[in-house]
Every structure is written in C-alpha cells, then in structure tokens.
Amino acid sequence: MSWPSAADPYYQHNIIDNNGRKNFYGINSVPACKMDGKFGPPVSSLETIYNVRKGTPTDVSLSIHGTFDDHTGHLSATVTASTTSELPAVPWRIHLAVVEGNLGAYQHVMRKMLPTYAGTAVTFSGPFPQTAAASYEYDVDPSYQLEHLRLVAFLQIGQWGTPYWGEVYQAAGVVLTEITEGTGVPVAEAPCRLGAAYPNPFNPTTTIPVAMREAGPARLEVLSVSGRLLRVLHEGELGAGAHDFHWDGRGADGATLPSGVYLVRLRMGGDSQLRRVVMLK
Numbered sequence: 001m002s003w004p005s006a007a008d009p010y011y012q013h014n015i016i017d018n019n020g021r022k023n024f025y026g027i028n029s030v031p032a033c034k035m036d037g038k039f040g041p042p043v044s045s046l047e048t049i050y051n052v053r054k055g056t057p058t059d060v061s062l063s064i065h066g067t068f069d070d071h072t073g074h075l076s077a078t079v080t081a082s083t084t085s086e087l088p089a090v091p092w093r094i095h096l097a098v099v100e101g102n103l104g105a106y107q108h109v110m111r112k113m114l115p116t117y118a119g120t121a122v123t124f125s126g127p128f129p130q131t132a133a134a135s136y137e138y139d140v141d142p143s144y145q146l147e148h149l150r151l152v153a154f155l156q157i158g159q160w161g162t163p164y165w166g167e168v169y170q171a172a173g174v175v176l177t178e179i180t181e182g183t184g185v186p187v188a189e190a191p192c193r194l195g196a197a198y199p200n201p202f203n204p205t206t207t208i209p210v211a212m213r214e215a216g217p218a219r220l221e222v223l224s225v226s227g228r229l230l231r232v233l234h235e236g237e238l239g240a241g242a243h244d245f246h247w248d249g250r251g252a253d254g255a256t257l258p259s260g261v262y263l264v265r266l267r268m269g270g271d272s273q274l275r276r277v278v279m280l281k
Contacts, residue, residue: 010109017110020117025166034166052227052263056274057194059085062172064096064153068179073140077114077179079153080133081170083124085196090165093119093158094134098176102148111149114138119158140176149176167276192218192238194266194273197247201278208233208245208264208275215239216268222247223263223274230257233264249279 011018025034035049066077079094096119098112113119114136122132140149154171174180195209210220220234231252233245247264251257259281266273 010103010106014110014112017113017117021110021113024117048227049225052223052225052274056263056276058170059083059196060087060155060170062153062155062170064151064172064174064179066179068140068176070146070177073142075136075138075140075151075176075179077138077151078133078135079172080131081122081124081155082129082131084129087124087130087169088157088200090157091159092122092124092132093156094122094132095119095154095156096134096136097152098138098140098144099150099152099173100144100148101150102145111141111144112138119156121158146177150174151176151179191216191271192266192268192273194264194275197264197275197277200276201280203249203280205246205248206277206279208247208277210238210243210245210266212238212240212243212268219267220245221265221267222251223265225261225263227263230262238268247277 022028033046035046060081060083063080063082064077065080066075068075068077077096079096081092081094096114097110098114100109100111101107103109120134122134124130124132140146150173152171152173155169157165157167157169159165191213193211193213195211197206197208200206208220210218212218215238217236218234218238219232221229222231222233223229231247231250233247249256257279259279262277262279264275264277
C-alpha cells in the first residue's frame with residue numbers, strides 16, 4: 001500500500017497542502033497515526049494515549065468567528081487563541097482548515113489549509129490573558145457541498161527541534177454555514193488546578209504547583225508519554241490553597257530517568273489534569 005496515490009482524488013485535489021502536512025510530520029508510509037500532532041502510537045496503545053491526551057488540561061482557549069456569504073461563497077474568518085498562563089517560549093502557529101464530510105467512506109477530508117499548510121506564525125504578549133490571532137479571506141470552491149463543510153482551527157508548535165515540537169495545544173471547529181461572531185472552546189474551571197512546572201525544561205529538579213479550591217484527597221503522579229506510571233509524588237489529603245511539589249527526575253526505584261518528555265498528572269475525585277515537563281541533561 002502506498003500514499004500519496006495518483007488514484008486518490010482527494011489527494012490530487014490539493015497536492016500542495018497534502019504534501020506540506022505529510023512532510024511536516026515526516027510521514028512516508030501508511031497507515032500512520034498522530035495524536036494531537038505529537039505522538040504516533042501503535043494500534044495496541046492508541047486507546048491509552050487517547051485517554052491520556054483527552055485528560056490533558058490546557059490554559060488555552062480557541063475561538064473562530066467571522067462571516068460567510070452563501071451566495072458568493074466568500075469567507076472572512078479570524079481565529080483567536082487566548083491563554084491564562086505563560087506558554088513555552090517556542091514558535092507558535094495557528095492553522096485553519098476547510099474540511100468536507102459525507103464523502104463516501106471518507107468522513108473528514110481536508111480540502112484547503114488557510115492560508116497554506118504552513119499556517120500563520122503568532123506570538124503571545126501583554127498581560128494575562130494573552131492573545132494571538134490570525135485572519136483569513138477565502139472563496140470556497142463551488143464544487144464543495146456547503147452543508148458538509150466545517151472549519152477546523154488548531155494551535156500548534158511549529159518548528160523542528162523545539163521542545164514539544166508538533167504538539168497541538170487546542171483545537172476548535174464550527175460548521176461553515178453557522179460561523180458567528182464567537183465560536184470557541186472555553187477553559188473549564190476545576191476543583192483543583194495543576195500549574196505549569198518551573199523550570200521547564202529542567203535539570204535536575206522542577207517545581208510543580210498545585211492549587212486546591214477546597215481540601216480533599218489528591219494524588220500527584222509522573223507518567224511516561226505512553227501513560228505508564230513512573231512515580232507517585234503525593235497521595236493523600238491536601239488542604240485548600242497553594243502547594244509546591246518537587247520532582248528530581250527519578251522513578252519509583254530511585255533511578256534517574258533518561259532525558260525526554262514526561263507527564264505530571266493530578267487526580268482529585270473524578271477530576272484528572274496533566275502537564276508536560278521536559279528533562280534535559
């Protein structure tokens with residue numbers, strides 16, 4: 001089996017964008033899978049990593065707003081990303097894709113990346129909440145089925161070699177014909193909050209802040225990116241207020257773990273939050 005293929009009409013419809021995204025991820029064969037643009041799990045661990053990523057909190061919200069004229073097919077859209085805490089100092093890009101569904105066996109086909117497959121470079125600055133935005137103008141191909149078109153936006157780290165390279169921090173979508181002056185994914189409030197570790201990247205120790213709205217039993221864990229438990233940093237009652245925990249890069253057996261990306265997970269009742277940390281030696 002090979003891809004891209006001259007026999008694939010959806011690939012042929014937009015070769016430039018398809019090749020651009022394929023090359024960005026370094027995919028040269030199929031089947032291939034990426035989870036939030038970062039992890040490429042084998043099928044056997046797909047569900048585990050999906051559940052880990054689904055439970056990963058983010059302080060970023062994303063909104064898509066604008067207008068669409070169904071007579072002329074002209075779209076004016078702005079994607080705005082907002083964060084309530086400091087993000088890693090890496091190159092950020094906002095992407096907006098026009099996606100068509102109801103195409104036989106294909107439920108979600110990328111038709112066009114706006115403005116291109118490379119997205120739009122953005123920076124976050126100013127007091128919190130910090131924002132970054134990208135605006136687009138596009139005339140929709142009249143051959144598309146308007147009732148089956150969606151706009152899908154995502155915020156991604158977009159430079160090779162940077163920590164968390166390729167990771168998607170937030171995504172949002174809206175039916176094209178229903179775009180309004182505010183369609184977004186809000187940041188939900190939780191009974192406890194796992195703050196951003198500092199320093200991050202770190203060597204040899206990082207501090208992990210935890211804020212509790214109310215006292216209760218909590219568990220703080222370190223996981224591999226595949227979801228394997230490596231160490232429990234705290235288990236038991238935590239009082240309301242702020243708490244700092246420290247991780248020295250060691251596993252449960254006391255051995256120093258290798259450099260790489262790890263997940264810190266906070267559990268309280270039915271709530272679960274994760275943060276990424278990078279250990280560099």
